[in-house]
Amino acid sequence: MERVSAAAIVDAQGVVKGWSEGARRLTGRTAEEVVGRPARDLLAEEPPPQTMAALTGTVVLRHRDGSEVPLTLRAHAVLGEDSAPDGYMITGEPPDAPEPTLAERAFQQASMSMSIFDTQQRYLRLNDAACQGMGIPEDLLIGRPFPATVEDAEHSRGFHWHLRQVAETGRPVRYESFTGAPVLNREHAWSIEMWPVRGTSGDVVGTALAAFDSSDQYWARQRLALLNEAAAAIGTTLDVVRTAEELVGVVVPRFADFASVDLFDWVLGAEEPPALSGTDIALRRVAHGSATEGTPEAAVHLGEVDYYPPFSPPARAILESRVVQSQAGEPAFMRWVQERDARAPAGRRHRVGAHSMMAVPLRARGTTLGVAVVVRIRQSDDYVADDAVFAEELASRAAVCVDNARRFARERTTALSLQHNLLPRGLSGQAAVEVAHRYRPCGSQAGIGGDWFDVIPLSGSRVALVVGDVVGHGIPSSATMGRLCTAVRTLADVDLPPDELLTHLDDLVTHLAGDDTDEVAELGATCLYSVYDPVTRRLTLAAAGHPPPALVLPDGTTQVVEMNAGPPLGVGGLPFEAMDVELPEGSLVALYTDGLIEDRDRDIDHATAELCRALTAPTESLDALCDSVLKAVLPEDPSDDVALLLARTRALGADRIATWDVTPDPEHVAATRQAATEQLTAWGLDEAAFVTELVVSELVTNAIRYGAPPIQLRLIRDRTLICEVSDGSSTSPHLRRAHAYDEGGRGLLLVAQLTQRWGSRQTDSGKTIWAEQPLP
Known part of the structure; x- marks a missing residue:
């Protein structure tokens, strides 16, 4: 240990006039405290008489902290003008010091910073770790108050406040602080414990402290907290770009000063991932962020494609499927920075100061989706191995979210494409109705539904006006919707009544589901099937678990049709009930799926009332009315798909319909044929007379020969010329090929060849055979 010498000047009256630095170090008392006071006040005990007489010997002084300090003193008289002693120059030093004790060695060599202060927060002693952290030798700190040795900062003021509290209250304090130290290149986390030091009398004579550097534990907790935050912040939507932006938002600025996310183009589309080779890797920038406003570090604009050479850290991370760390000064790092700056747009070369970076591959389910790059510029710490482990875990979680978003986008695109291809386009209501429609897919994570x-x-x-809704979302629901839509068209072509059609459709859904009742519920669907006849102006409808339509009459009154809806399709076992509604010409019929009026956050009756009000809004066209209804009734973010079909009814006047009752006698066929020809002449359709005579003759003859009375002929002049023959028999004819020697069987074949299409339908009183031919 260093040997310290002391010196003091005492006048003839025993008052201290001078005090050396060595005396301060040995006694802990500064010159300001000692000069002007009697020297006797510094003694711990009276010196022996022989020492006073010889002006030399061992004297025990009282240290400022109350301890005793033995010194070997020697006094030298200072003579005045009359050669009489005017004072004394006293020098002294400790007697030969013994070897430090084990406790002293432990204090001095402790790995944690340890210090001792007096009650005025002046340094009394420091160990080697404390001096190393302060960057100041112990002899320059002893006796100086703590505030004079540090910069005035919030953490310094807090430290000083705790020192005073311990000295004043005598209670120990333990707290944590995040701050730097004069010789450390970054801020550290410290676990600090302060406790009072008491003298023999029990009074507080000083304060001791120990500070443990807990930075590793602190940063580990920060990384864990960031991972927990990432679990909640990343993947809040099923959007690929938004997910990448959330990843950047988590790491900047707490983990990086700049971060970017680049993805392969196939991640943003529907293609499969290509095989990677040793050539430059093309990636599209989807997100980046910086602690500096404007993101000056970005050499690539959002949405642009950049090419990474194989030596670059991002390309290596992708090709090697591991985190690649790189620091300033390393050849690969400097080469990459220079190469990127050379290709960066003017004014975007701002990588000066970047000293540490990591490239982290984004891998999910064994597939690499892209790469994330994090760079430190202002943060002085380089990335270490623990940071790489953290980045890999964070990237793994983010990659799964990106892949989920990619898969959802792909499935949604496929389902939407399937939906659009299956839904009818260019709907035509013929002369019966004017129609307009809208289909609005929901934006929820569940995916596209089965509305149609x-x-x-x-x-x-x-x-026939039809609207339906298949339970569930995604491609299975869209596929089921397509099957039901096709089935309805097939059954409608048979001209079944609405209730019978729904019964057959219910059997189909049950057949699709098989015998598993759970699958029946999963494949369940609702449907509303209605038929409008412009001749009678009657709307016949039946429903399977579907909301009833809304009507707007020409006088502006609105109503929801009161009907007994049967069970949803797939339940089975219960019949469906049809009902008729007579509508004035120009009535508006609104068919819709439940997504329009049903939502967990609103009342269905209120929503239905809003729909009725919206249907009466004045608009230029039915298309505009569709948009107006959706805007007025739908919430901002609907939770289900919506299909809306509007139909304005028309009526065929008596001038476009001709009807004759036919006597069931073959001799009256000619008269009936003549009446039909005269009607065509009245309509100005003489060119169609020849084919019409043949059709009427064949159909009426068949009704007389094979049918049952009453027999009726009806001609309808619509977009086509329609010939209908009704009779009381329920037996329907069928087309067959006649053999060479058959005398009959060629009539229907002739009708099929001369007309555009033909068919039969069952009625309450029998059947109707009909044929259509285009107008000249």
Whole structure:
């Protein structure tokens, strides 16, 4: 240990006039405290008489902290003008010091910073770790108050406040602080414990402290907290770009000063991942962020494609499927920075100061989706191995979210494409109705639903208006919707009544589901099938678990049709009930799926009332009315798909319909044929007379020969010329090929060849055979 010498000047009256630095170090008392005071006040005990007489010997002084300090003193008289002693120059030093004790060695060599202060927060002693952290030798700190040795900062003021509290209250304190030290290149986390030091009398004579550097534990907790935050912040939506932006938002600025996310183009589309080779890797920038406003570090604009050479850290991370760390000064790092700066747009070369970076591959389910790059510029710490482990875990979580978003986007695109291809386009209501429609897919994570609608032309100028909803979302629901839509068109072509059609459709859904009742519920669907006849102006409808339509009459009154809806399709066992509604010409019929009025956050009756009000809004067209209804009724973020079908009814006047009752006698066929020809002449359709005579003759003859009375002929002049023959028999004819020697069987074949299409439908009183031919 260093040997310290002391010196003091005492006048003839025993008052201290001078005090050396060595005396301060040995006694802990500064010159300001000692000069002007009697020297006797510094003694711990009276010196022996022989020492006073010889002006030399061992004297025990009282240290400022109350301890005793033995010194070997020697006094030298200072003579005045009359050669009389005017004072004394006293020098002294400790007697030969013994070897430090084990406790002293432990204090001095402790790995944690340890210090001792007096009650005025002046340094009394420091160990080697404390001096190393302060960057100041112990002899320059002893006796100086703590505030004079540090910069005035919030953490310094807090430290000083705790020192005073311990000295004043005598209670120990333990707390944590995050701050730097004069010789450390970054801020550290410290676990600090302060406790009072008491003298023999029990009074507080000083304060001791120990500070443990807990930075490793602190940063580990920060990384864990960041991972927990990432679990909640990343993947809040099923959007690829938004997910990448959330990853950047988590790491900047707490983990990096700049971060970027680049993805392969196939991640943003529907293609499969290509095989990677040793050539430059093309990636598209989807997100980046910086602690500096404007993101000056970005050499690539959002949405642009950049090419990474194989030596670059991002390319290595992708090719090697591991985190690649790189620091300033390393050849690969400097080469990459220079190469990127050379290709960066003017004014974007701002990588000066970047000293540490990591490239982290984004891998999910064994597939590499892209790479994330994090760079430190202002943060002085380089990335270490623990940071790489953290980045790999964070990137793994983010990659799964990106892949989920990619898969959802792909499935949604496929389902939406399937939906659009299956839904009817260019709907035509013939002369019966004017139609407009809208389909609005929901934006929820569940995906596209199975809502659908259709307008199906039927015989006799009638038209079927259909709307349905398949349970569930995604491709399975869209596929089921397509099967049901096709089935409805097939059954409608048979001209079944609405209730019978739904019964057959219910059997189909049950057949699709098989015998598993759970699958029946999963494949369940609702449907509303209605048929409008412009001749009678009657709307016949039946529903399977579907909301009833809304009507707007020409006088502006609105109503929801009161009907007994049967169970949803797939339940089975219960019949469906059809009902008729007579509508004035120009009535508006609104068919819709439940997504329009049903939502967990609103009342269905209120939503239905809003729908009725919206349907009466004045608009230029039915298309505009569709948009107006959706805007007025739908919430901002609907939770389900919506299909809306609007139909404005028309009526065929008596001038476009001709009807004759036919006597069931073959001799009256000619008269009936003549009446039909005269009607065509009245309509100005003489060119169609020849084919019409043949059709009427064949159909009426068959009704007389094979049918049952009453027999009726009806001609309808619509977009086509329709010939209908009704009779009381329920037996329907069928087309067959006649053999060479058959005398009959060629009539229907002739009708099929001369007309555009033909068919039969069952009625309450029998059947109707019909044929359509285009107008000249």
